[in-house]
Amino acid sequence: MKNQVLIAAAAAAAIVTAPAITAPVAAESVKVGYMQGFAGGRGIFGRYGFEGFELALDHLGGKFGGMDVELTKKDTQHKPDVGRSVMNEFIKKERVNFVAGITWSNVLAAVWKQAARSKTYLISANAGWSGMAGKNCNPYYFQASWNNDMIPEAMGKLMKKEGIKDVFELSANYQAGKDMLSGFNRQYQAPTKGKILYKLGNNDWQAEISQIRATKPSAIFGFLPGGMGVSFMKQYKAAGLDKTVKLYTVYTVDYGTIRAHGTNAIGSYHTTFWNSDAKTATNQKFIKDYIKKYGKHPSMFSVQGYDAALLIDLGVKGSKGNLKDHKAITTAMRTADIKSPRGKFTYNVNHSPIQNYYKREVIADADGKPKIVVRGMVAEMAKDSHYKKCKMAW
Numbered sequence: 001m002k003n004q005v006l007i008a009a010a011a012a013a014a015i016v017t018a019p020a021i022t023a024p025v026a027a028e029s030v031k032v033g034y035m036q037g038f039a040g041g042r043g044i045f046g047r048y049g050f051e052g053f054e055l056a057l058d059h060l061g062g063k064f065g066g067m068d069v070e071l072t073k074k075d076t077q078h079k080p081d082v083g084r085s086v087m088n089e090f091i092k093k094e095r096v097n098f099v100a101g102i103t104w105s106n107v108l109a110a111v112w113k114q115a116a117r118s119k120t121y122l123i124s125a126n127a128g129w130s131g132m133a134g135k136n137c138n139p140y141y142f143q144a145s146w147n148n149d150m151i152p153e154a155m156g157k158l159m160k161k162e163g164i165k166d167v168f169e170l171s172a173n174y175q176a177g178k179d180m181l182s183g184f185n186r187q188y189q190a191p192t193k194g195k196i197l198y199k200l201g202n203n204d205w206q207a208e209i210s211q212i213r214a215t216k217p218s219a220i221f222g223f224l225p226g227g228m229g230v231s232f233m234k235q236y237k238a239a240g241l242d243k244t245v246k247l248y249t250v251y252t253v254d255y256g257t258i259r260a261h262g263t264n265a266i267g268s269y270h271t272t273f274w275n276s277d278a279k280t281a282t283n284q285k286f287i288k289d290y291i292k293k294y295g296k297h298p299s300m301f302s303v304q305g306y307d308a309a310l311l312i313d314l315g316v317k318g319s320k321g322n323l324k325d326h327k328a329i330t331t332a333m334r335t336a337d338i339k340s341p342r343g344k345f346t347y348n349v350n351h352s353p354i355q356n357y358y359k360r361e362v363i364a365d366a367d368g369k370p371k372i373v374v375r376g377m378v379a380e381m382a383k384d385s386h387y388k389k390c391k392m393a394w
Helices: 041-059 080-094 105-117 150-161 175-188 206-215 226-238 258-265 281-294 300-319 326-334
Strands: 003-007 029-036 068-075 098-101 121-124 141-143 167-172 194-198 219-223 246-250 269-272 353-364 370-382
Touching: 029 041, 029 080, 029 300, 041 068, 041 098, 041 226, 041 281, 041 300, 068 080, 080 105, 098 300, 105 121, 105 141, 105 175, 121 300, 150 175, 150 219, 150 246, 150 269, 150 353, 150 370, 167 175, 167 206, 175 194, 175 219, 194 206, 206 226, 219 226, 226 246, 226 258, 258 353, 258 370, 281 300, 300 326
Parallel strands: 029 068, 029 098, 098 121, 121 141, 167 194, 167 219, 219 246, 246 269
Antiparallel strands: 003 068, 269 353, 353 370
């Protein structure tokens, strides 16, 4: 899928002098490729992320660093091989300066070398494969979201602090799913009742629920993104498991999925980097303008897309329009000097954010509908666990 738009094209006005006519000269533009999975239930993350990216462009007047923007959007279909093809087109055909997006860690793992070898900036608006925070760190890669381990690390810290024992672990059987479990256990630091690595895309949870019930845990820690989380939570409630087993999730419940979950989400807990209840002017404007533009509340994935765009703007400003000055671009982006809805954050040496993480709960509002509320900070300006393995080239 290709949807190419020239945003804020340079105004061309012929200047007439006697006896010659001077032809207009088009200003140089910033070329950006945006790649994510957009289709199906799993595509919700990509759709929200791109909307956040678009909103940031609106707030920037349609320009990055004062320069016109050529934005090309392509669908990875959630597949690593398609991702490689898309990245190849961005680099060789579109000749982009920046690539943003990427939903899934297996796609990120498949494409990052193409970007690095061609010296093309890659800004992940979601996927946080731990490999990019360690040995694969490089000056051309930045994380606009988090390292995969971090939100589950916050959950492990939370559940340990609250004394929750006999936890059953449930996660998807691919790179990010394994990162989730590693992060959780790194902070939880206690024996668990069991573990299931389910097939990515699973929607029938009868076998998993039976196995969980048999172990009699007090709580579930689950990584259940997109439609997988919606179907699990529905079947979890239908089986009556919610009456005896509390549900703590990561990347399962958010403003993007709360409508699909409905009342099934009530009583569940999750951790995230975005304090959606924050009363800061930046956060309130972001939410208000997003609702006005798209008719719905933004999600954490919208924040990530929004910040990816702001980082590109920061880099272009740092280069003063010289897009070949890569050291100036990288140096500027490393400052993380942007007005993010998440609040202030900084970058570690591996270009992974050092930021806060929060506990959120889903409650019933006055009408019995699900409502997300922030219950406090879990970790303040937390660093990822891989940065010491990063040997940045410059």
